[in-house]
Amino acid sequence: MSLIQRLFKIQIPRWIKPTFYIGTTILILIFNDAFGETDSLIIFSLFFFLLMGVEVIRWLFIQTKSIITLKKEKKEVELLHLKSQVNPHFFFNTLNNLYGLVEQDTVKAQKLILKLSEMMRYSIYEGGNDWVTLDEEITYLENYLELHKMRYHKSIDIRFSIHVTDRSKKVMPLLFIILLENAFKHGVENLRKDAFVHIKLEANDSEINFEVENNFDTEEITEKPGIGLKNLKRRLELVYPRTHRLEIGVTKSIHEAQLTLEI
Template identity: 35%
Template sequence: MALLLISTLFLLEYAFPRPEFGPNLPRPNRPGNPPEFTGFKLGFPSFFIIVLLVIGTAVKMYLEWDNNIQLQKDIEAQKSSAELHFLKNQLSPHFLFNSLNSIYSLTNKKSNDAPEAVITLSELMRYMLYQADNDFVLLQDELDYVQNYLKLQRLRIANNQDVTLQIRGPIGQQKIRPLLLIPFIENAFKYGTDYKGNTLVHIQIVVNEFNLKFKCVNLIGNQKQDPNNSGIGLQNTKERLQLLYPNQHTLEIEELDNQFIVQLNLNVS
């Protein structure tokens, strides 16, 4: 609108100059006198107006396009945030349900380890309540959480000699999204016991400055998966990885020689 107004004023001023009168000024055009208004004076401002209109239209279209792109990004960010919030809320009850089952198993056996299991669970819940709600946590804190979880599982399992955890590499100030590793470990303990009661779970974590390699191997036991209730943690974690680490991770899950194998390669910073 502003460009159109300026262009119109320019056209009126340039193509139709205001008459000036005075003793030494030429008289206004009369019939028979050649007009001072030429085709050039009309053509040039018309071309100038067209150029300005084209430029103005292009600028307006670009601004609208840029606004639409930004709006789309904002919508996608809000959608991702809502999905992550939902997934994290889904994960916490799932974890608590499994942990309470573990403690119930100890109390049902009247095990002397039950009080220690309750204390360990309280440490796990403290982490989930006060740290896991952050966007990032220290890798060391996440690994401490994993070790406490394995401690709880060892208390529950009678034959735990094949339950191992190895952590190697320099751990400094690297950060990671919270609760990414534990669903794989939960799944390993849930299905890693055979019909004789033997449990096999091997976890290996190798860390360097910018990378984490996680490998979890468990025996495929005799417990059958319920398609309506199992796999919540694994599917949850796959979706979180896609949202939180796009193009920054690789995940391989396979069954080989009666073993369930998970391998995750993740960029950390």
């Protein structure tokens, strides 16, 4: 807002400025053609075109800032949408299990409800934050594993190896859970026996490395990537551009996923 607008609290229509600059330029050309290049006209022209150059630079700055702001807002909205899609079907499956468990084993059902409420609280509140500590993410993963141990009636070899020098390191929430969830959804769910899920989390001052290895039924394998994996890849592109590595491989009946984040 210009000084005149501030003093008199008036709104100047947008078309006034370009009309003024175009009209003044035409007048300068007319006067120059009629009277020649007088000293007064040259000085006035210099100040006028200098003022017009400042206005053009100011306009470009405002437009650039507006574009950057819009891109940032679009990124934040997309991230919120992606976060809201994380593991909803897991909660639905657990609630279905609880329905049948309430009459059979009330004590176990109560434990499942408490564990599930802890996970839902984290997913809804902490999961909406930009960053959380590694310690919070580890607790969430451990709760997820405990909940699975309680809801399955079959024996599963679950191992979670943690080697973290500083658990206060910041990380984007709900990244690792997608890889872990896939290990259960596409592996454990379809195996009647000898199912295993081995997880390793390592972190030092420069990077975080998360690995998940699980076996699966080769007859149930699908080539089509799931929504969760697409979600993860997009979030990594938005938050960790050029500072992440996601490697997924299959050897016979073993599925391996490794995510490395530079911090």
